[in-house]
Amino acid sequence: MSIFYTIEPVHPAAHLFGVTLVVDNPSADGERFSLPTWIPGSYMIRDFARNIVELSACSNGQCIELVQLDKTTWQAPPNLKSIELTYTVYAWDLSVRAAHLDQTHGFFNGTSVFLCVESQSEQPCHVTLLAPQDSSLSNWSVATSLPSADIDGQGFGRYLAQNYDELIDHPVEMGTFERVRFDACGIEHQLVLTGKFKTDTDRICRDLKKICEHQIRFFGEPPPVESYVFLVMVVGDGYGGLEHRASTSLLVKRDSLPVPGDKTYSNDYLEFLGLCSHEYFHTWNVKRIRPACFIPYELQQETYTSLLWAFEGFTSYYDDLSLYECGLIDRKTYLTMLGKSITRVYRTSGRHKQSVAQSSFNAWTKFYKQDENAANAIVSYYTKGSLVALSLDLIIREKFNGKKSLRDVMRRLWKDYLATGEGVKDGDIERIASEVYEQDLSAFFEQAVYGTDDLALENYLESVGVDLAWRAAEGQDDYGGVAGSSDKPVLSLGARLATVATGLRLTAVFDDGAAQNAGLSAGDILIAVNELSVQGGNLEQLLARYSVGDTLTVHAFRRDELIQTSLTLREPPLDTCVLSLLDDDSRIEMWLPGSGNK
Ligand code: ZN
Numbered sequence: 001m002s003i004f005y006t007i008e009p010v011h012p013a014a015h016l017f018g019v020t021l022v023v024d025n026p027s028a029d030g031e032r033f034s035l036p037t038w039i040p041g042s043y044m045i046r047d048f049a050r051n052i053v054e055l056s057a058c059s060n061g062q063c064i065e066l067v068q069l070d071k072t073t074w075q076a077p078p079n080l081k082s083i084e085l086t087y088t089v090y091a092w093d094l095s096v097r098a099a100h101l102d103q104t105h106g107f108f109n110g111t112s113v114f115l116c117v118e119s120q121s122e123q124p125c126h127v128t129l130l131a132p133q134d135s136s137l138s139n140w141s142v143a144t145s146l147p148s149a150d151i152d153g154q155g156f157g158r159y160l161a162q163n164y165d166e167l168i169d170h171p172v173e174m175g176t177f178e179r180v181r182f183d184a185c186g187i188e189h190q191l192v193l194t195g196k197f198k199t200d201t202d203r204i205c206r207d208l209k210k211i212c213e214h215q216i217r218f219f220g221e222p223p224p225v226e227s228y229v230f231l232v233m234v235v236g237d238g239y240g241g242l243e244h245r246a247s248t249s250l251l252v253k254r255d256s257l258p259v260p261g262d263k264t265y266s267n268d269y270l271e272f273l274g275l276c277s278h279e280y281f282h283t284w285n286v287k288r289i290r291p292a293c294f295i296p297y298e299l300q301q302e303t304y305t306s307l308l309w310a311f312e313g314f315t316s317y318y319d320d321l322s323l324y325e326c327g328l329i330d331r332k333t334y335l336t337m338l339g340k341s342i343t344r345v346y347r348t349s350g351r352h353k354q355s356v357a358q359s360s361f362n363a364w365t366k367f368y369k370q371d372e373n374a375a376n377a378i379v380s381y382y383t384k385g386s387l388v389a390l391s392l393d394l395i396i397r398e399k400f401n402g403k404k405s406l407r408d409v410m411r412r413l414w415k416d417y418l419a420t421g422e423g424v425k426d427g428d429i430e431r432i433a434s435e436v437y438e439q440d441l442s443a444f445f446e447q448a449v450y451g452t453d454d455l456a457l458e459n460y461l462e463s464v465g466v467d468l469a470w471r472a473a474e475g476q477d478d479y480g481g482v483a484g485s486s487d488k489p490v491l492s493l494g495a496r497l498a499t500v501a502t503g504l505r506l507t508a509v510f511d512d513g514a515a516q517n518a519g520l521s522a523g524d525i526l527i528a529v530n531e532l533s534v535q536g537g538n539l540e541q542l543l544a545r546y547s548v549g550d551t552l553t554v555h556a557f558r559r560d561e562l563i564q565t566s567l568t569l570r571e572p573p574l575d576t577c578v579l580s581l582l583d584d585d586s587r588i589e590m591w592l593p594g595s596g597n598k
Helices: 201-219 267-281 308-325 331-346 356-361 383-399 406-420 428-437 442-448 457-462 539-543 586-590
Strands: 003-011 016-024 032-034 052-059 062-064 067-070 073-075 082-090 099-101 105-108 125-129 141-144 148-151 157-161 172-175 178-184 187-195 227-235 240-243 247-253 466-471 495-500 503-509 525-529 551-558 561-568 576-581
Touching: 016 099, 105 187, 141 227, 172 187, 178 201, 187 201, 201 267, 201 308, 201 406, 227 267, 240 267, 247 267, 267 308, 267 331, 308 331, 308 356, 308 383, 308 406, 331 383, 331 466, 331 576, 356 383, 383 406, 383 428, 383 442, 383 457, 406 428, 428 442, 457 466, 503 551, 525 539
Parallel strands: 003 125, 187 227, 227 247
Antiparallel strands: 003 016, 016 082, 032 073, 052 062, 052 082, 067 073, 099 105, 105 172, 125 157, 141 172, 148 157, 178 187, 240 247, 466 576, 495 503, 503 525, 525 551, 551 561
16 A cells, blocks of 8 residues: 655646645545644644645546545545545745745645545655746755655655655755755754845854754754754744754744854844754654644644643743753843743733643634733743743752753653653653652642742742842833833833824733723724824823823724723833842852853
């Protein structure tokens, strides 16, 4: 039994991939073919089959009728010896989760283009990647971690996946990208950059090598891959990443990449390296160590897990920490980045309404479908999950004077995976952490993972010589992490604002803030404060003339209706975190040994 796919960028201008699928010995009951409704790593139903434009089938040279069973499944007639499907897929989603094709490049995830032969999902899948026929695109090449079988110099030709699960876990890029290879712990890594950019790719590779080698040694050599590919799409504006077993797809903005000759680490470049670090850490944590309910993935509907705080949260903790541990940043820079993460969590009152376990479980409908009320209603299993990891790490380090840490928990999870291949069940991480800690940690997990009270971060950080202080935000662009620059905090309206032609649109209104108490809602457009226009972004200067307790008259539009209301200014919340090293305190060596720069 074998399954043969052919995929070709048939019509780049129309964004169409053409796919054929030939299957021998299909199910005698009538073979079913389906596309996943979601892609592992991105927990939202996306219904990729909606992009199948034309689908036809034949058997033995005769056309056959397929019966569509639901939004994503087709069934062939029974008792056929072989079936050949031919279909086109519309690919115009410039994200890491789907497929994109135009005259500049092609990109696809298997979940968008390869129909699953349901009775043979465990059978090997042969894939032939065809080059575009348009002679102006004859310089295209292929980049992918999909194992090759017989390819030409540009990478077109035959590839082979052991089963459908593997087939859909190797995204494919084709075009005129720049490819640089580097070695990390004896493993070949590729950095593949697509798009318009001018940067120092050798420098990026040197920095990535440090991150990769650090993480390989974190879990222990050898790494679980024979090679690895960073597929990077460079765009004017955008951000995203998706992990795969031997590669990652990333979307980054052009300005994040280092300027040739520049040796410094801009915040944007560090964010890019942090994203690479995050996705690479997933090679172990979620692609292999993973929730038991993800083995195998059930891709026709939501798969609920309460554990994303560990898979995304712990990965988020280690993504930036790895930058320190591998010597790319110093302590001060790391503490600034961590202070920003803490600030993000403390700016959302939703943290008191939803636990990270609930946030994980409801990822499908809440975290992935955030609306204007998200800050009031949900907590991020990424950012709060990273603080759970931080807390746990510091608790363990303090007890064992830095000789044990959360890394011992991660290594235990990795060892267990290598020994059994089994998934992680609810309660496993608590049990393993308690074993590493040599003391029951269930009270900690009860509060940190299943509860909604704030973590005792001040205490945990103090135990390793770091002071955590709070201050008010100094404006909308104040993301925290560093000390404030003025004594007088900016009075806020308790809302997030965006400049529009007629004034300031409230994009989010925070619970119990001045704006909400004044009856203003998300979507309202603020036009005047005390009868003065707020056009042109002068709101902060206007408010600077007032004090806490002052009541202002505000005018706003809700749809096309004018609202006049009074708004009483309140004390701004102390939700902005600043971390600093305590003077002459050597306890920091238990957590961030050395100075960071190697
Ligand atoms: Zn992630």
